[in-house]
Amino acid sequence: MDDSIGVIVGGSLSGGITAKLQNGCSVEDINVGRYVTIQGRQKKFMGMVTDVGLQVTDTQLTMSPPDSDDDFSARILNGIGAYGTASITPYLLIADSDRGNLEVPEPVKTIPSHFSKVRMSTDAEFQAVFGEEDEKRFNIGNPLDMEYKLCLDIPKFVERSNGIFGKSGTGKTFFTRLLLGAMIQKSKGVNLIFDMHNEYGHAGTSEEQGKVKGLKQFFPGKVTTFSLEEHALHSDGRVEIDLEDLEPEDFSILGRTLNMTDLAVSATYACRRRFGKNWIREVLRISQLTDDENDEKENLLKSEVIAQGSFENMVRALNKINSMGYINKTGSKSNIVNEIMSRLIGGVNVVIEFGRHSDTLTYMLISNLLARRIYDRYRDLTEKAIANDTAKPIPLVITIEEAHNFLNESLAQNSIFGIIAREMRKYNVTLLVIDQRPSGIQEEILSQLGTKVIFLMDNDRDIDAALSGTSGKTALRGIVAKLASKQQALIFGHALPMPVSFRPRDYNDSTFYRDGDEDESFDDIFSE
Amino acid sequence: MSENLKIGEIIDVNTTSFSAECVKLNEIPSFGGLVRTPEGDRDLYAVVTYATTSSVDAGRHPVARGNDDEENEMIFKANPQLEKLFRSEFTAVVVGYKEKDRFSHHLPPKPARIHYSVYDCSDEEIRAFSEDLSFLSLLFNTNENVSTEELVSAVIRTCAEASDDKEAFLEKAGRELARLLNRDYMRLKMILERIRPQEDR
Structure with a gap:
């Protein structure tokens, strides 16, 4: 049976390819972020739907559409004179069981030829690309609209810095x-x-x-x-x-949060140089000296060229830190x-x-x-x-x-x-x-x-x-903007062969995940 | 429609169409109806696109015959010679042929033959022929006096009447038209309005 949803009618590798929807497939059936497989003449491609659109063959159709009660005309025009399109970004060349013997999916360097058939990707194809849960791969959720358990190669994931x-x-x-x-x-x-x-x-x-x-x-x-x-x-x-552990570098980072001026921050460097490791205690001690014994302070300000205001600013910041409960x-x-x-x-x-x-x-x-x-x-x-x-x-x-x-x-x-x-x-x-x-x-x-x-x-x-x-930033942009407000995400980069929008594993139904249930270990819960 | 009823004899032929004189005055096949004429091993199929009834003698102009007591059919009963003084003719556009039990929906290699008989098609023949609707495109290039939209919608209605599932047929025909006229929506719209099923209106 022909399970195709459309055929490729145009596009480019840089700008993505366009499929005209056919076989009674409506734009309403296609969600952005959905995966499709494109059977080219010699190669099989996997890509993601990044946009959907409506087109007409004759612009007159948009100016005088069929009457609202004219279902007959609407049914007939649907898919022929007025049709849906899907913009697809191809990501991978995948193994084609009929012809090729490509074992590992490769990034695309070309696009499928005109009129290649497009169909929804199957769970099996997904599994071939992302693999199954094993000692390295961890199931992080399901791709949107799919049953397949999306797996992330954890050792590969931790090879680089990552962001959420x-x-x-x-x-x-x-x-x-x-x-x-x-x-x-x-x-x-x-x-x-x-x-x-x-x-x-x-x-x-x-x-x-x-x-x-x-x-x-x-x-x-x-x-x-x-x-x-x-x-x-x-x-x-x-x-x-320990106060001794605090270095002027810490203050150059915290400066803004502590309301320190640039001059006050540079004063910390001067004090560190002058007093060594114990500089904060020294500075705080000097700041508490009475007017009678003020020589030491004046001496410090003069020799290190610190303005009175900057000194006070610095002391305020050091006092604030010193008052924190976690200072030893x-x-x-x-x-x-x-x-x-x-x-x-x-x-x-x-x-x-x-x-x-x-x-x-x-x-x-x-x-x-x-x-x-x-x-x-x-x-x-x-x-x-x-x-x-x-x-x-x-x-x-x-x-x-x-x-x-x-x-x-x-x-x-x-x-x-x-x-x-x-x-x-x-x-x-x-x-x-x-x-x-x-x-x-x-x-x-x-x-x-x-x-x-x-x-x-x-x-x-x-x-x-x-x-x-x-x-393919523009394509992904549309997907991020259309994610649901909860529990939907897009994951892409080093650890995955191509971007996937997915629903993270959910424990709403699981009583195991609740606090206090000590009997269940992580493995029991996470390996279903 | 009766089976294999001879309805006319060909009196004018060209590659795309032929004209025939009706066997009987006023017994003209329906507009948009499907007719058949043998040509060698083939049967040519054509769509009736135009019909006239006129004087046999081109120089004689008909005059009104009726009066207060006689009108319509009574005029012919009172003047039996009239049947011989007038003749009905129709023109049909060739839309395909059957050869060795296979239908082809394009122009035949040879035109129809002069003085050959023309037959009305049975519902069964119409059904068989109209399974493939690609012949509709041939109707868009006729130079007849009737508008193409009228002609095409008449053909589709005829075929729909003969089909098993009228609504499904109309939808199929509509989609074929939409493909043919995908750059000319206004024309398509006019035809669709003419073939729309009653209950949908």
């Missing part, structure tokens, strides 16, 4: 939790997660179900959580920062970086929970500070491994939220995450960037992201930014 973008409330967090679970389960690396809103560690929240299980409940032995709060439940340790005031040295490092090296995933401290200042400060130190250790380890020709350290994926705060044009050069995103895999450290405003992220970094998952976004600049560095 979407408006708030579109299902980013839910999907990220799933993906992190998949990474823990199927990749050889470890994760360091800066969990701004306590979503990933012990338990998370779902808009429908209230509390849901976090990673730690699924992988008790493989996940540890550290909290910024003093008496956090289910936490394996507390994150405390015990006097004994905090050991947090070592603790985290030893776990990561040992293959245990670490979630840093921010709890109440989910303000931007804290998040930026802690994540930058910890990430920089951990990255330094990783770099040393990797360089040593290269020099001694031993095994490199276990690959590390750092998950950050609200990434536009660190990776925007002005900060990306200084921020450790900018460096990780650019230098990437050299030191076996990559990023998983989660953000709702990708337009705030530096373009250079966006283009370095390997695989991107895009949930619904309305802002044109955000969509443009999320799709930057991608071929």
Whole structure:
């Protein structure tokens, strides 16, 4: 039986190809984002419908259409004088069981010839392209309008830095939790997660179900959580920062958040130079001196050429930091970086929970500070491994939220995450960037992201930014704009042979996923 | 329509059409009807496109015969000679032929033969011939005095009456027309208005 929905009538490789719908197939049956298979004369192509349209053979038809009660004329014209078209972007050459013996799908370098038949892709074809769930591949959901379980090659996914973008409330967090679970389960690396809103560690929240299980409940032995709060439940340790650990670089990143002027930021460098590691305590001490013993302060301002206003500005910022609950005031040295490092090296995933401290200042400060130190250790380890020709350290994926705060044009050069995103895999450290405003992220970094998952976004600049560095951007743009407001996403890039719009795996029906049900392990739930 | 009824004799022939004189005055095949004439091994099929009734003697102009008591058929009863003084003629456009039981819906290699008989087609023949509607395109190039839209819609109505499923046939014919006239929507619209099933109006 002829199951074709239309034939190719025009187009180009760069601009996409156009199919005229036939065989009684209506535009209403074709959704944007749907996959189609095109049987060319010698090759079989797979592509995605990126737009649908209505055409007429004679423009008179648009000026005097059949009367509204004239079903007969409407039925007759449908598909002949007035017909639907589908714009298709071809992505892959796939194995043609009849003729070719192409084993691996290849990217297209040509397009199917005129009048090639177009039909909906089958689950079997999808499976041939994306593979089946196995020890490497993880089922992340279903392609829209299809039964096939879309599989993501997790080891390939973590080879590069990746991004997850979407408006708030579109299902980013839910999907990220799933993906992190998949990474823990199927990749050889470890994760360091800066969990701004306590979503990933012990338990998370779902808009429908209230509390849901976090990673730690699924992988008790493989996940540890550290909290910024003093008496956090289910936490394996507390994150405390020594004032000595704060460097002027931290302030150049936090400057804007702390309302610091540029001059105040440069004053921190001067003070660090002058007082050494203990500079913050020194500066705070000097600022509290009474008028009688003010010589020391004047001396400092004069010799370091710091204006009185800049000094006060700097002191305000340092005081603010010093007042934070997670600053170690015990006097004994905090050991947090070592603790985290030893776990990561040992293959245990670490979630840093921010709890109440989910303000931007804290998040930026802690994540930058910890990430920089951990990255330094990783770099040393990797360089040593290269020099001694031993095994490199276990690959590390750092998950950050609200990434536009660190990776925007002005900060990306200084921020450790900018460096990780650019230098990437050299030191076996990559990023998983989660953000709702990708337009705030530096373009250079966006283009370095390997695989991107895009949930619904309305802002044109955000969509443009999320799709930057991608071929066929215009075509994908329409798809992103038409995603449902929840639980639908487009995934494309390094880990997949072609873009797929899909519905992430949903646990709405699953009672297993709820918090507190300790009997079910992650494997039981995720391998259906 | 009766089976294989002779209705005329060919008196003028060209490649695309022929004219025939009716066997009986006023017994003219319907406009848009399908007729058949043998030509060697083939049967040619043609669509009636035009008909006239005129004086046998071209120089004689008919005069009115009726009066208060006599009109219509009574005039002929009162003047039996009239049957011989007038003749009916029709023109038919050739739209295909049958050779060895196979229909072809294009012009035959040879035209019809003069003085050969013309037969009205049975419903069964119409059904068989109109299974393929590609002959409709031949009707768009006739130079007859009747508008093409009228002619085409008349043919389609004739074939629809003979078909088993009238509505399905009309839809099929409509779609064929839509293909033929895809650059001329106004013309298509005029025809569709003429063939639209009653219940759809």
